[in-house]
Amino acid sequence: MVGWLGFSSLLLFGIGCLHVYWALGGKWGMNVALPTAVSSKQRAFVPGKMATLLVSVLLFGTSLLLLVQGAGLASTHPYPIVRWGCRICVLVFGLRVIGDFKYIGLFKKVRDSRFAKFDSYLFVPLCLWLCLSFYAALRMGG
Template identity: 40%
Template sequence: MTLFSIIQFLNFVIFIFLSFIHFYWAFGGKRALDCVLPSQLSGKVFKPSVLGTICVAFFLLFFGVFPYILVGYVNYLYLLLFVLFGLRVIGDFKYVGIFKKITNTTFAICDKKYFIPLCIYLSVSNLFLFIFIG
C-alpha cells in the first residue's frame, strides 16, 4: 500500500464519517450541536435547515467516494478540496477559522482544538494528492 493510497483511504473514512454525522443531525440528532454551530455570547449565529444539512451530508459523501468513481476529474476535485478546506481554515474573520474574533464560546474552543486541525489536514492532504496524482 502506497502513501498515496493510505492518504486517499484516510480521507475517504473521514468524509464518510462526517457525512453520517450530518445525516444524524439532519434527521433530528442533537448530540454535540453546541460544539459544531458557530455562536456568540447571546446564542447561535444561525440555525441550519434540514435540507441544508442533508446537502452538506451528500457533498461530504461525494468527497469521500469521488476518487473511486470519477477517474478523469479527480485531479481537479483534489484541488477544489484543497481550496475549500484552506478557506475554512482561514475562516470568516468573526466566528470561524484561525482569524476569528469571537474566541470564548464553546464552538470557538472546539473550532480551535478539532475543526481547524482537521481542515488543515484535509487541505494539505488534498494538495498532496493533487500534486502527486498527475
C-alpha cells in the same frame, strides 16, 4: 501514502454520516458544531434539514473524490472533473482554515464560546489535514 488518504476519506464519510444524523433530528455534538455569539449565547445561524443533508451529500462526494484521485480508483489518467473537484476541495478546506474573520477559522474574533474552542483545537486542524490530503492526492497524480 495511500493509507492516510484512505483514513482521510473515511473521516469525510464519517462526518457525512454525522450530518445525516443531525438532519434526521439527532442532537449529539450539535452544541459545539455551530458558532455562537458569546454575549447572546445564540447560534450565528441555524441550518435547515435540507441544507444539512446537502452538506452530507457533499461530504460523501468529497470522500469519493479523494479515493478516486488518491488511491487511483480511476484509470492511470483520472478524469479532469475528479482533478478539478480535488482542487476545489483544497480551496474550500483551505478557506475554512483561514475562516470568516468573526466566528470560524484561525483569524476569528469570537474566541470565548464553546464552539470557538472546538474550532481552534479540532475543526481547524481537521480542515488543514483534509486540505493537505487533497493536495497530496493531486500531487500523487492518482
